[in-house]
Amino acid sequence: MKMYVGITDYDWFKILKQANCDEVNFWKPGGRANFKALNEGDLFLFKLHSPQDFIVGGGLFLKFSILPSSLAWEAFGIANGASSLFELNNRVYKYKKTNRLSDPDPQIGCIILSMPFYFDKEDWISVPENWNRNIVQGKTYDTFEYHGKLLYQQVQGKLNNQKFNPCVVRGDSMNSRYGKEQLTRSRIGQGVFKVLITDAYHRRCAITGEKTLPVLEAAHIKPYNLDGPHEINNGLLLRRDFHTLFDRGYITVYKDFTVEVSHRIKEDFKNGREYYAHHGSKLIILPERREQLPDPHYLEWHNENVYLG
Numbered sequence: 305m306k307m308y309v310g311i312t313d314y315d316w317f318k319i320l321k322q323a324n325c326d327e328v329n330f331w332k333p334g335g336r337a338n339f340k341a342l343n344e345g346d347l348f349l350f351k352l353h354s355p356q357d358f359i360v361g362g363g364l365f366l367k368f369s370i371l372p373s374s375l376a377w378e379a380f381g382i383a384n385g386a387s388s389l390f391e392l393n394n395r396v397y398k399y400k401k402t403n404r405l406s407d408p409d410p411q412i413g414c415i416i417l418s419m420p421f422y423f424d425k426e427d428w429i430s431v432p433e434n435w436n437r438n439i440v441q442g443k444t445y446d447t448f449e450y451h452g453k454l455l456y457q458q459v460q461g462k463l464n465n466q467k468f469n470p471c472v473v474r475g476d477s478m479n480s481r482y483g484k485e486q487l488t489r490s491r492i493g494q495g496v497f498k499v500l501i502t503d504a505y506h507r508r509c510a511i512t513g514e515k516t517l518p519v520l521e522a523a524h525i526k527p528y529n530l531d532g533p534h535e536i537n538n539g540l541l542l543r544r545d546f547h548t549l550f551d552r553g554y555i556t557v558y559k560d561f562t563v564e565v566s567h568r569i570k571e572d573f574k575n576g577r578e579y580y581a582h583h584g585s586k587l588i589i590l591p592e593r594r595e596q597l598p599d600p601h602y603l604e605w606h607n608e609n610v611y612l613g
Contacts, residue, residue: 316385333399363417505541
């Protein structure tokens with residue numbers, strides 16, 4: 305099993321720990337280079353800047369995405385390790401040496417983590433012996449190697465000792481787990497759902513093809529508060545007005561991905577020409593992966609329980 309130890313600020317960690325965030329955006333100011341060190345479900349650890357050479361928490365890696373800071377804030381809020389979008393942007397400007405005039409909505413690299421954990425100070429773990437203080441961003445470890453195995457055991461020991469529900473692995477013992485780790489399935493929260501839907505639909509509205517990112521929203525087909533999951537196949541990326549109409553039942557999508565616009569728009573609002581132009585058309589943007597396509601069962605639920613046909 306691979307692990308990555310990423311370097312971060314104490315202030316970033318303190319905000320997350322105090323808020324006890326259940327998902328985390330470990331962001332990078334560059335917004336260009338990809339992050340390929342881990343696979344989904346691998347362990348990502350937080351290491352403070354020197355001279356505080358300690359590992360203080362971590363989480364399970366879900367996804368890397370390059371996002372404008374405004375969307376990162378909309379998706380994760382304080383889970384960006386900042387108290388406001390203004391603060392987040394100022395931190396980015398400090399690292400990138402830009403400002404709000406030259407870079408009004410800066411792009412940041414988002415390492416998105418699920419099921420995070422935060423150690424109390426007495427449980428902080430010293431960095432491995434082979435850690436080099438010249439490391440700027442982070443270092444990959446592998447549990448098949450001595451230092452990686454030792455670090456993994458220390459982390460799991462802290463999780464077992466504290467009041468955590470150990471989220472990293474399951475198994476009979478640490479020795480039997482080493483080399484045979486079985487990851488639990490990462491839980492997806494609202495913020496991660498927004499990012500996954502945005503990327504799956506190529507950052508374009510499924511109905512109109514609109515690609516102005518600030519007006520696009522991740523819509524649940526079956527609402528989360530009615531047991532609709534935060535899964536890509538229970539979502540659509542829609543322009544904000546279409547999202548509102550979809551949620552209120554004025555628009556639906558059938559199993560064959562045909563858009564249906566209710567006669568009630570005209571009856572209730574004496575308008576709707578722009579929306580009726582899409583009546584009977586197919587969704588023009590869909591995920592490439594079959595398992596991410598809108599689930600017919602969720603679409604049927606919306607047709608039968610929400611749509612004002």
